[in-house]
Amino acid sequence: MHSFKRHLTGLTGLSVMVASVGVLALPLSSDNWASPPHWSYAGESGPSHWSAMDPRFVACGQGKAQSPIDLESRDAKSGKAGEFHIDYEKGAVALVNNGHTVQANVSDAKDTVVFDGDTYRLSQFHFHAPSEHVTDGTRFPLEIHFVNEDGKKRVAVVGVMVKLGKPNESLAPVLKSLPATETEKSTNASPPVTVDLASVLPHNHKAYVYTGSLTTPPCTEGVHWIVLTEPIQMSSDQIATFTRLFPDNHRPLQKANGREIDNESD
Secondary structure, eight states, rough: OOHHHHHHHHTTHHHHHHGGOSSSOOOOOOOOOOSSSOOOSSSGGGGGGGHHOGGEEEEEEEESSOOOOEEGGGEEEEOOOSEEEEEEEEEEEEEEEEEEEEEEEOOOOOEEEEETTTEEEEEEEEESSOOSSTTTOOOSSEEEEEEEOOTTEEEEEEEEEEHHHSTTTTTTTTTTTSSSSSTTOOOOOOOOOOEHHHSSSSSOOOOEEEEEEETTOOOOEEEEEESSSEEEEEEEEHHHHTTTOOOOOOOOOOTTTTTTOOOOOO
């Protein structure tokens, strides 16, 4: 794990850039962008055009540490257990359809991730269909991103893969309440729902850990990724509940460019 720490040190400057970004895979705050360009997942505003849409999106095309990537177990190095720890609890979330995904805003300050000694608080989670990361060549029907920020607005994201299987009782309250239409920024489309976030995560917290980027414009680098290797399950009906709203909202795979990927567990 020591080599991974040295690698992160080299990216400290990039990590500071994340301070201007409050979310991952979501529209940027109006505080930072007077009139953000409209981006999407297809056509002339799709991923292959993001970097040309605005000078502030240049990292989407020129960045060397972009996400998502293909995570291969044979290439992952064994890390030191305990370098990250996830501590989520039961609480209320407020759902927003922002036109790119459904975001569940979290207000409980006790939901945290400790990464390399720094504490990151969970701000929101959201869904991508199909999964953005690929593990050992497998792309899953869904991927959930739990976005955590520290006091300096640096970002650590816990990625959870979803496979087809049994109904997911923990996420049922969210899936039954997905807002079908886009809402104004910071507007909650429906009353808050209660979710036991600890039970949403797989029991095994073994993960691929690497340094990457936001997966949407401005594709800021310096994001700490913790992609759990064990998928959770959802029924076909539950998956369809989301994909009816967003059939495809994933960014294509990016080049790893020699980045170190560690195998760790909390």
